[in-house]
Amino acid sequence: MNLPKLAFKNTFRNRTRAMLTIGGVAVLVVAFIFLRTVISAYRDTAQNARTDRLVTRNRVSLALSLPLADFEKIKSVPGVTAVTYTNWFGGTYIDSRHFFARFAIDPDTYFDVFKDVKVTPQALGAFKEDRTGALVGEALAAKYGFKVGDVIHLKGDFYPGDWAFTVRGTFKGVNSFQDDGMFMQWKAIDQSLPDAQRGTVSQYTVLVKDADRSSQIAKAIDAQFASSANETLTESEQSFTLGFLAGSAAIISALDIVSLVLIVIMLLILGNTLAMAVRERTGELAVLRTIGFKPNTLFVLALAEGLWLSLIGGVVGAIVARPVISAFLKAASGFVTAASGDAWTLPALLVAVGVGLLAAAIPGYRASTINILNALRRAE
């Protein structure tokens, strides 16, 4: 019998205890994968943001708009290759629980700036044709089952009234927030406003030729409007997104802490089980030492037992995590955008295994340093 096999047999000698420990580890692994998935759904939005794209908005507040007349001025700033403008449509779909991003875009310029947003020429063509058309993100389409030709009814807030948009196609967004959102035409919503309020945009997005010069270009854009009624604030898409997410930073750090606490609890459960296993087998370990096993071997034996427990628990947890996470994300769709837990499966397994080894350290050390004589006496 080789060492891993002996460790495996040892692991399951007390079947109830092994099962309970594996159950505990599995539950914690599910929670760990889940929390990390939620956290990275927030963070990947910022990580995918680019430095060669700039966002220009009203310096006073994101809630205030800029005149459409700024478009040409921004475009004429040296180093700028393309400019587009978007408005936050807001509104309500069914009720506040069905929250997703709704942007009014200019279909003629949007995809020149957002080259990484993927849309087929047919879908884009059909969208441009229809003043009340909409493009929906792939994640959003999957969530609500939107198909081409479906009508999405929204109740407006910034743009009052009842709105109906016809789905003309889907797009693949650059991050989960965008992919879980929809586009409508800026012209359609602008025309719904009274004359005096028309021609405003929430933000400009600017593509620059050279990302290294983006901070100079940002300053040059802001300088254009320094003494105007609507001063601008231009920053890279990345810092804009980080600023946007900073509001929820407290929740994210709380989740971070909870996910660390999960690891500590896993450590305690595994450590406890292994400590018991070693204590129970004191006599047996003494016999092994007597017949020539080295202290190191006994240490490794304990480690291997920790490894088995955490590995099996981890694998069970990873399998269970998939349906649990997709069910929760469906229920919490108002707050967390679509994400899948797959990316965190392997890291969670590694964490579990690491914790298993760590938890085995003290019991393993005890196993390797037992006093043979005392142990044998007690075992007799």
Added chain:
Amino acid sequence: MIPFSYSVRSLARRPLTSVMTVGGLSLVVFVFAAMLMLSRGVHDAMAKNGSPKNAMILRDGATSEAVSAVSRDQFRLLQASQEVATDTQGAPLIAGEIVVISDLPRSGAGPDAPGANVGIRGIMPSSLAIRDTVKVVKGRLPRPGTLEVMVGSAVEGRYKGSRLGEGMSYARREWPVVGVFSAGGSAFESEIWGDQQTIADAYNRQGFTDVVLRLKDPGALPALSARLAADPSLSTLKPWREDLFFDAQSETLRQFIVGLGAFVTVIFALAAGFGATVTMYSQVANRLREIGTLRAIGYRRFPVLSVFLREAILLSVLSGVIGMAAASLLSLASFSTLNNQSFTQISFHFHFGLDVALWAVTFSLAMGLLGGFVPALSAARQGIVNAVRAR
């Protein structure tokens, strides 16, 4: 009956196992209590924000105050409504307000650090009579027609220049902070209040975002609603009961926190239950001989069961107290996050109370009993002969 000290000493004989079990359980209780305190805090902040005696009038379809609009003409018509209560001088208790969101730098942050979206409310003198939970705790009220502002207690010190006597700069103006107000722990405390007209001018706005009024009779809301719908110049407006409006404003955030709290608690309880069961089972397995001896010298099954159950209870009550005590320290901290419905920053307190303490200890005790009962039962059911023979 077997003396109580027997159980205490048997725990003390296995310090490593006992400490690990208590450590794990108290962490679980800590997180459970923290989640409970947070969802209580969110509820406090939002439900206390409004009074059932007040009505808020917004544009129909508006999902938050900042995206609503009420014109001056509409406000004048509303002032004359018969549903509005009057103060002792006979003036109607109604105020047109403006809520704008401003991006303010946090105190101590560098020039490039992201700011936070803070709600700024332009009020009329009558606003304070209507919102009677608002109390000036430091300094004084801002004078009408000036740039003076008072800040909520959750704003004070959190943003640049937000302390009493300092000045905040936004919308290209300097706003002297002349007062700090509290509002019974509600989300108003996360706002900055100043003069309605001055703020509207600074933000280039016409009219109001919403209107708040005290109802003569709290049951008059349906009548007001029907009258607005029938009047062609007011039919774009919709009245809300103030407390229900603010409650609805935090719905997704609250659901998220409560849902997450429930998820985390269930996971932790399961894990802790497994952990406690493991400990107690192995206690039983390790002590078969002891169990056999107890039975052989005449103790019946029940006292044996109670020995093990008492150990489980001891462990869980100890963990409950430790976890709860640690969580109570959180009530010193507050938690600030973005409400994605109103798009403004709101602070919550972890609300610690006797009920939270009781829940935490009960929760811990329940886990101990669940984890300890089956092993204790198996201890009581051991046959005497086999148990005495065990190694």
